[in-house]
Amino acid sequence: MDLMIYILLTFVAGAIPFVEYMLAIPFGIIAGVPTIPATIIGFAGNLTTVILLIWFVDKVRDALRKKKKQKVTASDSVSDAPFTVYPNGEQLQNGVEAIIDDHVNKTTGTLKSNRAQKAKKLWVKYGMPGLSFLGTVLLSSHLTALMACSFGGNRGYITIWMVISLAIWSLIVGVAVHFGMDAFFR
Template identity: 50%
Template sequence: MDYVIYFIMIFLGAAIPFIEYMVAIPIGVIVGLPLIPTIIFGFLGNLVTVLLLIVLVDKIRGFLRNKKEQQPRVPTEEEVDDANQEHEETFTADTSETQWHEDYTNKRREKARKLWDKYGLPGLAVIGTGLLSSHLTALMACTFGGNRTHVSIWMTISLILWSVITGVAVQLGMDTIFR
């Protein structure tokens, strides 16, 4: 009965972003829970919230795509002239700050795109999950244009891989320390 409560705690801990399997599985192993169920519950807790995030981002992308497809109202010539005149007046005051912000965001976007182009979805899923957060990696993969099904598959594979590596590494470390 005590194990059930611990496994529920491992599952819930792994579901929390930035704690995930990286903290939940080692805690379970250190507490003395059996290795394989600890890995499974840590993996499942993390996977559930990652899949929910992927579905949510996909729904938001679909909503924005549908909204973009709606025809905007075409402004009259007078409205265009008035807007251009107002833009010229405000543009001279904010040019340097606006330009810096656009350059900075464009550089970040270019770096992210280069990583995506170099490693693709499999590389991003495996490397990102191991180094960063699985939730952040899934969000990046979805926003870079990854297909929901492919992102889900690669994130599942990556989570299995990193959960097993983490669990086994902590178990071996515990065995070495307490031998």
């Protein structure tokens, strides 16, 4: 019975942001759950909440797009021009600019804040694979998924790379804790 409680606690710990697989797997192994089940359960707990977060953010983003699109459609009758031309030469069809991220300055076509510029550069440089592998271990898998969604990533693509990243890092943590515990208790 105690083993079932530790398995459940390992799953719940994996689901908690900033605790995640990094602490859930070692907790499970130290509590007495065998290494392979502890690794799988910690991974599953973390993955469950990450996928729910990706799904939730995607649904919210779709709802906001629909709301902006309805607002733009009502104001389209005022504008007869088919395109809006920005000073940087970029042409956007009327209505599309309502969907552009709020971080974009519409008069210059550039990103407003320095942090937004740096984050976008990292996204462009490393893409989703780099963001998922680096962000998952350096920050948090939940925060990484949220950043990927906010940068406009595809929900399916984000999910695939987060699954791959979490599986690899969970495996690394599980093996490291297993062999570390084995060496520590010899």
